[in-house]
Amino acid sequence: MFQIRIHGRGGQGVVTAAEVLSMAAFDGGRHAQAFPSFGSERMGAPVVAFCRIDERPIRTREPVMEPDALIVQDITLIHQVDLLAGLAPEAYVLLNTSKPLDALGLGDLSRRFQSDRLCTCPATEFALDQTGRPMPNAALVAGFAALTGQISLTAVEKALRQRFAGPIGERNVAAANAAFRHVTRSLAPRDPATRPVPTQAHAAAD
Amino acid sequence: MTTQPVRFFQVGSFAVGNRLLPSGDRTVQSDADRTNSLDAGHRACQGCGEALGARYAIDAAMRATAGRLLVVNATGCLEVFSTPYPQTSWRIAWLHSLFGNAPAVATGMAAAMKVKGKTDVRVVGQAGDGGTVDIGFGCLSGMFERNDDVLFICYDNEAYMNTGVQRSGATPPAARTATTEAVGSQPGNVFGQGKDLPRLAMAHDIPYVATATVADLHDLEGKVERAMQIRGARYLHILVPCPLGWGSASSDTIRVARLAQETGLFPVFEAEGGQVTAVSPIRHRTPVEEYLSLQGRYAHLFGEHPSLDVIARIQAIADHNIARYGLDPGEHDDAGPEGGRP
């Protein structure tokens, strides 16, 4: 089972990100479960959503406490929420930012997580470029696809089109592609051997 | 000599029937073949105003809808005395659910009829004042606000009679009930604004709101008929004296209702779209004492040392109503023969 935790703020589409992620995984023929951290949070408040991906039907209903991957939609949460709780050193971490980690005072992360599993992505900018709205979720799901290989870009595109009808879906697909290229590029210089392999092969890692 | 149109002065439009009227103009109640929606054998007290009001209203609704009617009844005297197992006095399709939900149940029925395309079948909800102004008000207000196609009728006897005459939001000032006893420095019910449901109903801007009493059948039936010509939420508030709770003689039920109107304490009017469109002017303006003194619930105001100040306050309420609705007979030159029908 592969478990993902997504952090963001109310109104940033965190739950949608988990949903799209699960839809993409479902499209890949796997079982997926997406669910929000149930609460009464309002716009702007920190929120969390989860996603599980497995080859088998997923029975458990407990929250994701030790995720295999972390997606942070809003890096400003870093000082308010224990974003890294339960994360193992081999976990994937995808941060929505256009700045280098050092510039954000997050140089620690580079030491704590594997370099090929830690990645930043200016998802909000991609979203603004393509959709005009600061909703980084579609881009980050694609970034996640690029980073982890758990889902394919094609599946993400399909899920986005399913989730967002018409032109909005297409614009999100465009943002997703930009993010996918960005993440792929930023990981490219590294040793291809450590590059994640798409889908099934990797599933056994969990 | 000037001629004048022939009008039926003998019993005017006030009696139940009149052999001189064309059959189409006669009351539903004068018809030997009326529905008798609420039939004999019910267990209401002698002289029950609510039993009378219910039969008047539902029979009229039955005529207005050619018998295509469903009725929802809130818990209360009317329900208890009409349907104790194993007998029912109703001769119509009738349902009792709960005390506070009759308006909502009626909404559900109206929705069922709409979805099934049976738009000829109309729905009436009915309750006492407790079921209307107090416990049922939430549902009633919702029904009004949605403008559901329901006529809701309140049979107002101004207290919880079913449970032994406790005060309701419709109990008038100074009236004695089991929970506003005639003791202490201010005996009886408090002087407050009361819950004037007709006006609250009007505030919802629903298509039709009217008041009536069991003392003027033509008026009452006319209002039911008018209500059934309209689609949407409609409200009819009928004053129905309760001999038990009011401490009036069982034979005085209609007389007391009449005096409630003639004193101005119970204004009779109709409103469409939130505006008063017609009033029934008072025929013989009567001081409130005449109304109050017939009723045991006001007995503490009389006797050796009458509470003239309290009576004056009640008179002031009547005067206010008369001014507010323009009920003064002097304001209506043609208050005569056609009388009750505004």
Place this chain on the structure above:
Amino acid sequence: MLRQIEGSRAVAETVACCRPEVVCAYPISPQTHIIEAVGAMVKSGALSPCEFINVESEFAAMSVSIGASAAGARAYTATASQGLLFMMEAVYNASGLGLPIVMTLANRTIGGPINIWNDHSDAMSVRDTGWIQLFAETNQEAVDLHVQAFVIAERLSLPVMVCMDGFILTHAIEGIDVPEQDAVDAFLPPFEPRQVLDPDDPVSIGAMVGPEAFEEVRYLAYVRQLEALDLIPAVAADFARGFGRSSGGLVRSYRTEDADTVVVALGSVLGTIKDAVDARRDAGERVGVVGITTFRPFPVQAVANALAGAQRVVVVEKAFSVGFGGVLSTDVALATQRSESSLYTVVAGLGGRPITRRHLETMLAAAGEDQLEVLTFLDLDTGVVEREQARMAAATTRPGPTAEFVLRDLALRQNGEVEP
């Protein structure tokens, strides 16, 4: 068709396939997504003919459903928690009048203190109302139970409540095979009311019944519920034939064949329990689990059969009777009264507290060694409780609300001001 879809959405689409004619809604978390989706389908015309009525309270919602059902329309509504309590009087009335209304209960606890999260307090509070209560383990089952619920309700002329865990199921997005319209139409015949208000054939419904007949009325209601014990498995079997998957029925056993310890539970926690059971099995313990799908009528015999071989029965419940203990446990106790097994009540997941596999495994381990208290509160923070008790005992002034002190205590601890 199997789709990755939110549980609420799947339920809404399924309900729509059941062709309800009147749907009444008053919003309350976590039921909202269901009625929003049904409402949108009515508004768009996708569900037609249907009247969707936004009411002013849950009391009105059930009342509208009563009126619609009595007038011969298939009626549906959904609620949760406080909403269920607010409609309580009408809940009794619907079953008392024998109206086949179907209602989704998105299970949520009952305040105060106010809490919007999941447990089964709401469902337990209506267990005596005369409604049939079915519990969904998964969203797939929630969907399937709704189709079956309409059949059961209308065949018995009794209302049916489909209970699904709020948020945990309602807000979860997963692969669900949402029934197709044709299949539902084949399975669920048009509503033919057992009694209906009809101007052409008038009756009085809702008479006042006195002492001379009330007991008989209640007994007949009981008999009708017993009929449901036969009907529910039959409908489940029909469903399996029609839809190619098994769901519904009375009880479900998992790995109980040789189990010494059997866990009994309702709803979505069964999934996590099964994972825990698998883990304990892997560790060599003989444990199993029995899920109860039909809570009312309570299938005493089926439960007894399912638990026949167990030495220990552990009832994991998301509710409890304050001042006594288990709610489901007392029912299970009735089913196991002729056996030698020990019965444990484990109260867990109150107010949305996550029930984790780890805690369940720990509990099962303790149970296997007969170290379990008869009434256990899973994952109870004893530190908080003890400090509050001590404060109460020491208090010279008025104690104040416990809830607020507990919250304050937790906050202080989070800030490191109190030793955990």
Place this chain on the structure above:
Amino acid sequence: MEPPFAITLDVGSSRANHTGSWRVERPVYVDRQPPCSDACLAGERVQQWLYQAEPGDYEAAWRQLVEDNPFPAVMGRICYHPCETACNRAQLDEAVGINAVERFLGDLAIDRGWELPPAGSDTGKRVLVIGGGPAGLSCAYRLRRLGHHVRLVDSAVALGGMMRFGIPAYRLPRDVLDAEIERIIALGIDVGLEHTVEDIESERAEGAFDAVFVAVGAQLARRLDIPSGDSARVLDAISLLHRVADGDPPQLGLRVAVYGGGDTAIDAARTARRLGATDAVVVYRRNRGHMPAHGDELDEALAEGVTVRWLSVVDRVDPGRLVVEKVRLDDEGFPVPTGETEELAADSLVLALGQDTDLTLLERAPDVAVDDGYVQVEATMMTGEAGVFAGGDSVPSQRTATMAIGHGGRAALGIDAFLAGRDATDPPLAAPATFDRLNTWYFAEAPRTRRPELERARRVSTFDEVVGGLTEENALFEARRCLSCGNCFECDNCFGVCPDNAVIKLGPGERYRFDYDFCKGCGICVAECPCGAIDMVPEEI
């Protein structure tokens, strides 16, 4: 449908529950004597004919009316309508204009040529009626309807009695009178005019009459011995009116004084005005409150310029003048002379001081008792002599045409019973329908319709009828003002207001029946009966 046990019930099943057992008092329908009928001296069942008129069935109303009185058109003009005085509606707004409706019906009948009901089948009995005034004609009419042979004799040249010779034409046009008399005679009455009965016993024997009705009226004017100068012009009112009726009016001069206070005095004064008098003054010894003349008559006279000198007696008559003495009233209302006199210019004095009956025809009938000039009769109008009846002005009672008609009718019934050898006592009257029993709320406000009156200018110059008739519309209106006191008129109130549906409506004309299986005895029907036709009586134990 398989309705669930107890919760769902079949409609109307509560009729198995007989709530009549709750009752301690029961309502019963009653018929009471309405005040109009009670007051009618002619014995008309006023309320009943008004009831027929209400829906506009005037012929039925007229037929109901002439059951008791064959003179609707006459009565509608000259009756002083005690019915209206008694009418309960007077306490509500104004009395029903019964008299006007009666006249409308009477005139309509003449106009349409409606015939009276035919004579009854011949009984072989012969009755002599002496006097062709209202009493005699009324009696003759009723006797003919009962099948008796009637011989009607009168000493005058025409029938009608005081109706013809005492009442001025402006109040009762002669064509109307003639029409109604002719209609009676047409029933087959043997009339003998200018036939004066000298002796009743011989007349009866000669004609082999089985019974006799004496209705000779009061034709003799009372005189008063007033000192008078020579050639003072003094005459009596009866002669005056008779001569005017004969078309031979006397010369009265421009200033006429009339002495008296009854209706005849007023008639005389009004007649004097019509004969050219510029001053017509009535001298009366008491005040208006004590005046026997009917108020309406006085008002009409005053409107025509007649004046009244109240509290005055005539002491002396001289040519061209009277000496009038002022009087005052003592505590009992009797006039007491004051000694204060004054003169009054008058060319003539008309005495209207009352009339007496000429009873010489009874001198040889010893069993017929006469007291103070009046024939004494029993309730059946029979005198002390078997088969001899008397009525009208010759017996002690109010001397009006209405009364006379009533006497005639009652005598006819008495004669009929006598001839059949039956007891003629009336069935006891129903209890009165008093105002307090009515629920007047149901009667809409309805001011009385005024009959049109002739313009004043024309009144004093002609003998044209002063008071006009009602239009049909107004007559209907007026009829419908009737409150139907004490008698059910099928307003459906009891049927409508019963909270227990315990009144059964039996259909038009059939009224209602109480369903005592369900009547709880609340009494609302009694309270809300507009006409007081229901009583509550205790249940028997």
